[in-house]
Amino acid sequence: MVKMVALYRRPADVQAFLAHYxxxxxxxxxxxxxxxxxxxxxxxxxxxxxxxxxxxTEMYFDTRESLFAAMDSEAGRKSGEDLRAFAGDLVQIxxxxxxxxxx
Amino acid sequence: MVKMVALYRRPADVQAFLAHYxxxxxxxxxxxxxxxxxxxxxxxxxxxxxxxxxxxTEMYFDTRESLFAAMDSEAGRKSGEDLRAFAGDLVQIxxxxxxxxxx
Numbered sequence: 001m002v003k004m005v006a007l008y009r010r011p012a013d014v015q016a017f018l019a020h021y022x023x024x025x026x027x028x029x030x031x032x033x034x035x036x037x038x039x040x041x042x043x044x045x046x047x048x049x050x051x052x053x054x055x056x057t058e059m060y061f062d063t064r065e066s067l068f069a070a071m072d073s074e075a076g077r078k079s080g081e082d083l084r085a086f087a088g089d090l091v092q093i094x095x096x097x098x099x100x101x102x103x
Numbered sequence: 104m105v106k107m108v109a110l111y112r113r114p115a116d117v118q119a120f121l122a123h124y125x126x127x128x129x130x131x132x133x134x135x136x137x138x139x140x141x142x143x144x145x146x147x148x149x150x151x152x153x154x155x156x157x158x159x160t161e162m163y164f165d166t167r168e169s170l171f172a173a174m175d176s177e178a179g180r181k182s183g184e185d186l187r188a189f190a191g192d193l194v195q196i197x198x199x200x201x202x203x204x205x206x
Binding site: 003005007030035036037038039040041042043044045046051053056064068094095096097098099100101102103 | 106108110133138139140141142143144145146147148149154156159167171197198199200201202203204205206
């Protein structure tokens, strides 16, 4: 399993950012071919207060090849364009091979 | 579901770091009470070359309370001490509420 990880710093207007993220960006992400799991995490500070980064998206694919094909697909290109437009200065993208263990 | 996330920058001696991580640190992490899933991801650069950060550990618990209890447990304290000793200057820790979707 592999994943693409997007880690977002806190925007000035969290409410407007999340509205776009949930109503426009995630629907594009969900259309990426080969996506087998989508995990959205909302960061919190263990002693209260605002976490920064504040949002983490993890997109799982079976293989590196299927991840790269998804990025090259129409939904992948639209998703990437949207990401650069609404969060280009806030997001870090990582790619990873995943080893999961259920205990 | 909640998780604790550890994102590691690349150390000078990757081989020695991973030996400690796999042989000492992960066995301590696995002893934390209430840990329901452990995901270890090795970051890669999509066009080749060395990724930095290079390693991501995600520790899943059922609730925030069980996560905090795990951190307060003997295994949690040992794991935290070990982390500070071998990776204190390389690791970022995040806490998050998780929404997962299997597509």
